Amino acid sequence: MSEYQFKKIKPPEEGELVRIVDGKLVVPDNPIVAYIEGDGIGPEIVTVARRVLDAAIEKAYGGRRRIVWWEIYAGHKAQEIYGELLPRDTLEAIKYTKVAIKGPLTTPVGGGYRSLNVAIRKALDLYANIRPVQYFGQPAPHRYADKVDFIIFRENTEDLYAGIEWPAGSPEAAKLREFLKKELGVELREDAGIGIKPITKFATQRLMRKALQYAVRKKRRVVTIMHKGNIMKYTEGAFREWAYELALEEFRDHIVTEEELYSKYNGEMPEGKILVNDRIADNMLQQIITRPWDYDIIVAPNINGDYISDEANALVGGIGMAAGMNAGDYMAVAEPVHGTAPKYAGKNKVNPSAEILSGCLLLEHMGWEEPVSLIKEAIRRAIADKKVTYDLARHMPGVEPLGTKEYGEALIEYIKEM
Numbered sequence: 001m002s003e004y005q006f007k008k009i010k011p012p013e014e015g016e017l018v019r020i021v022d023g024k025l026v027v028p029d030n031p032i033v034a035y036i037e038g039d040g041i042g043p044e045i046v047t048v049a050r051r052v053l054d055a056a057i058e059k060a061y062g063g064r065r066r067i068v069w070w071e072i073y074a075g076h077k078a079q080e081i082y083g084e085l086l087p088r089d090t091l092e093a094i095k096y097t098k099v100a101i102k103g104p105l106t107t108p109v110g111g112g113y114r115s116l117n118v119a120i121r122k123a124l125d126l127y128a129n130i131r132p133v134q135y136f137g138q139p140a141p142h143r144y145a146d147k148v149d150f151i152i153f154r155e156n157t158e159d160l161y162a163g164i165e166w167p168a169g170s171p172e173a174a175k176l177r178e179f180l181k182k183e184l185g186v187e188l189r190e191d192a193g194i195g196i197k198p199i200t201k202f203a204t205q206r207l208m209r210k211a212l213q214y215a216v217r218k219k220r221r222v223v224t225i226m227h228k229g230n231i232m233k234y235t236e237g238a239f240r241e242w243a244y245e246l247a248l249e250e251f252r253d254h255i256v257t258e259e260e261l262y263s264k265y266n267g268e269m270p271e272g273k274i275l276v277n278d279r280i281a282d283n284m285l286q287q288i289i290t291r292p293w294d295y296d297i298i299v300a301p302n303i304n305g306d307y308i309s310d311e312a313n314a315l316v317g318g319i320g321m322a323a324g325m326n327a328g329d330y331m332a333v334a335e336p337v338h339g340t341a342p343k344y345a346g347k348n349k350v351n352p353s354a355e356i357l358s359g360c361l362l363l364e365h366m367g368w369e370e371p372v373s374l375i376k377e378a379i380r381r382a383i384a385d386k387k388v389t390y391d392l393a394r395h396m397p398g399v400e401p402l403g404t405k406e407y408g409e410a411l412i413e414y415i416k417e418m
């Protein structure tokens, strides 16, 4: 049992907990998985996602495995039940189950939280934001969309995102300017807002380790370190150095660096090895458009990761398909990239694919790969048969869109037929 006493929720009596044994995640056949419905369109898409995941698990394992779902609360539902947006019960429940899926949450305007999502990531030290970008045949603006298959590992805890900054004219900014001038001989204008960009070896290397573990497990081809180290030498440049260092120290048998590829292997990748290379951020933002086939797994500090994941999703047709997961060493919370789409809330209209594919990341994290293949194939078939929600239908002349729920049912039908 958890040491913590839950106040207003109770773990399900059936089902077992995911555990950590000898540094490994051990998943029972009936794991308890926590879920947060979230705000706006959240409840609709999370409900459909859970149904589709359940159907795929049932199909893949014939009843031998199943998820025991446990509802926990954040956002408006938590406000109603607890009188606060992110109760301690919720954070403790995720620590307890280690695996969770959530819908989007409204970012409260003013006061308290910068964002509930950020608060959850911080409280649980979910340091890797993992965003796959894959093409399923949907209408896409890019002529090479079918060549896009990336997974972005974006650092979640530091860089400018850590929010260490002070406004122009504040006493803190004045103090800092004074310190910089006196102690380090750096002069800044009086009207400078000041932000600090910390990047550590610790955070860089744990992210790189996670990306390489994934690459090895999933037999991926290339891991690219994205950085602007030519200009920001001791932050982004160090990110590059530390990432290579970790790759060579911990994954020597699995990887070949780009330098080695030419110095030792005459430009021919040896069978079964993963190429580790690096690219400067601005160049790379162009190259994923002009040469998407060169990219596979992308490891980036926070801000680069933010830009490239949105750009990459745009190549394959946008937000309704964009999945994500925030992960620590063991804990993981899956969530789509998109927000609460308030104007569509309760209308049974939006695309639940991003939420469903986020759930697939969670299944992969748990080592349940078979249902993921079924779900991805069902999405491919639905799109090929033009059974899609409005966001895709509007780019397919003459196609009548399905509702959120009906699209989910169509996916389940495809899964059952496989």
Ligand code: NAD
Binding pocket: 103, 104, 105, 106, 107, 108, 117, 319, 320, 335, 336, 337, 338, 339, 340, 341, 342, 344, 350, 351, 352, 353, 354, 391
């Ligand atoms: P949004 O992602 O909610 O919407 C952007 C656009 O995409 C809108 O046109 C919306 O209708 C459309 N859209 C979003 N999801 C879709 C789906 N599944 N299918 C089809 N179309 C979809 O972004 P926003 O309007 O900037 O933000 C709304 C709220 O969501 C804000 O409170 C914001 O803070 C919050 N938000 C939360 C998260 C999160 O919980 N992780 C992420 C982003 C934004």
